Amino acid sequence: MRRLLVLAAAASLVAVACGGGTASPSPAETEGPGPSASPGETASTGWDPTAISGPAILSGWRSSPEEGEALTQALLGFPAQYPNIQVDYRPIAGDYRTVMITKISSGEVPDLFYVNAEYAQEWIDQGFLAPLDDYIAKSGFDTGQFFDGYASIFRGKDGKTYGFPKDGNTIAMAYNSTIVTSPPKTMDELVSAATALVGQSGLAAPICLNPGLDRGLAFLYAQGGSLVSDDGATEQISTDASRAAVQWYLDLFKNGIGKTAADLGSGWCGEALGKGQVAIAFEGGWVDPYMASTFPDIKYGWAEMPTGSSGSPVTISYTVSYSIGADSVNKDQAFVLLTYLAGKDGMEKWTAGGVALPSRRDVPIPAGKEVLAKGSDYARPGSGFMPGYVDVQKAFQDAFTAQIQGKTYDAGPVVDATRAAIDKALSQ
Template sequence: MTRIALAAVLAAALAFAHAQTTIVWSFWGDPGELPPNYEVIEAFHAAQDDIRIDVQHAPWGSYFDRIQTQMAGGTAPDVMFLNNIPSYASRGVLAPLDEWIARDGFDTSTYLDGLLAIFSYDGQSFGFARDNDTNVLYFNKDLFDAAGMEYPSADWRWDDIREAAQALTVRDDRGRATQYGLALEKNRYPQWVYQNGGALFDDPLAPTEFLMDSPEGVEAIQFIADMILEDGSVPSFDAMAQLGSTTELFSTGRVAMVMTNAARIPTFMDAAFTWDVAPLPAGPTGIRANTLGGAGYVISSTSQHPEEAWTFLQFLAGTEGQSVFASTGVAVPASYANPDVAGAFISACPETVSCQVFIDETGNGQLAPNFPDWREIENTIVVPHLDLIYTGEMSAADALASMGDEVRRFFASR
């Protein structure tokens, strides 16, 4: 090749490189949750040549602090995986999507109305859920078999899971649990309240009245505390800081049952025992309730490449991106009314696990609070009071009464 020809090739390559735009996509996740994100990037890169994706990843525990700092400095990633969207949208740090949606005719009809609602604020759309955070009851079949117990079923109610958790808890000679019957995730308390016929607010998106301190709410939270404090069949949330998460406890055989979402499937597939899933137990009167909501994708209002960010967001939230995530089985896809996406999720399920449980449980979803002040209320009022209950320092009745007073004062001050 002549020098002139070589120079022409190099110039062309340099021009092509300069034509590409790089944007940053941030997300959290356990190690087992990360591969689908990189599969999406690979598929996006294969589908077009103009936009490249750089990744900003952090574990759940540190992800949000970094994002908040970047938002304050105007350097947030172009596309972000976030939850509690109204709290961000109300501060002007997210870009509204309505004009892009209308201009490009992006199809939102395959998304559950509730999932669209939680990604909206003040009449504007700010993002799309990646998935619905549907919870199911995972159970270790080997431990049930060893105890001679029947597996959890769709007929279970709270008393059934409490009795099973007690029977499956194993203690050493000093009375210390070496195997717990059940492990819970601290942020799942709303579904317990809903299963008992209660609610946190009169309207989860635009509340005017706090309701969690109702008798139904008190009974639900006290039920959780009793399994921890009286039965000792559920590890305390403080103890889990040392013992490990629900994922770690279940995958290592130290707990017989956990309530969590589909994101754990890849990790649990490596477990040295057989397991399956069942619906969440119904409340005492037969009420079934699950989570309706999930994290999803938004664009930073300070992005230097908003059009490119929107192009990538369309891919993430459209058939291609949703199908990639659905085909891994790590989450119930938000657009599962799309037959291609739904089919990818069902076919991805391991042969030993029925994904239909996830689909059925999604139908029981109820919206948790999702309004601009909710995160502050939850972190500064709700969680500190719940901690006092779970450690036995206060009864649920007393703590929720105090919680209600503080929440109402908070609203009155606004």
């Protein structure tokens, strides 16, 4: 038995030694500046991205043909700057998260890949992602241009950075401009305008609302509520302000002002807006390509989230990072590609067509995205800002759905269920 264990250990060492032979040295492993600095070299650290050569496997999902085209355009500019790195783009079809977990499990991780903010904290905590701080210090990459609402999600509890936001999106109010001629600016105006539309011919409901925190969190914040304290240490959903905010959101359903997309017979609120079932929906920039291709005749506009009792403009944002895997083989090449795609030039090419908003301040705002981009300045993360957020979301949505479908519209059980989930998440 002992001989078997020794043999297995020896075999493992041989495998590790052979496997390591193809890996690029990480910054920690590389020595200081070489004998001659090339044009792209950072003089003080010896980091010269133009001198790095080899392949870099890039993976992510592709939500639409427009996204595929935008990424192709962005990648076309890469070889001109870094001719020695060969990008091998391998999009993942189907359930991205599940496929990636199998790749992480088997150690066959792409060099650079998407990480949704929704599960970024879990992936950081479980050690799936490589910290980028050494690379940032070595390369001098300016991370100050990223909006903090996007970038903060990809920082771990250890304060290290595990990815750069590849883009962003904020939630705003999309309204049918034929029906709503003057978009409401406050929540009170929203309720008044929607109440006037109840029963209007052709409308199944004035507003399409989401029964979960996906959109409900923006309303919770706008009405002065919150889930956790600013330092993330304690729950805040059971405060009077949060309870009142949840009740206010429930009352939109109770008073017939809002309906869920499912109850309208639509897959999501953008579809309900396009079908003319509702006059108002709270969505992000992904509505634009969908409406252009599916409902080109519907006239709609964008307005910022109405201001609630909190008194200040509030919205939530969603983002995805480019991250390098802890087991990625070509980390140097991946970081060069990362700084290009999440840098000014790459992001400008990626967002120019309007598939998403830039997550950097120095990238021009695509035409027609001004309202949504305005929210980037003050948006709070819509996911990934606390551990175990998936369970918190589920607890809120399950309890909220039970209140709507049971026609009881009581915030109490929703708050209690959410509080229990938050407490459990914070204690782990």
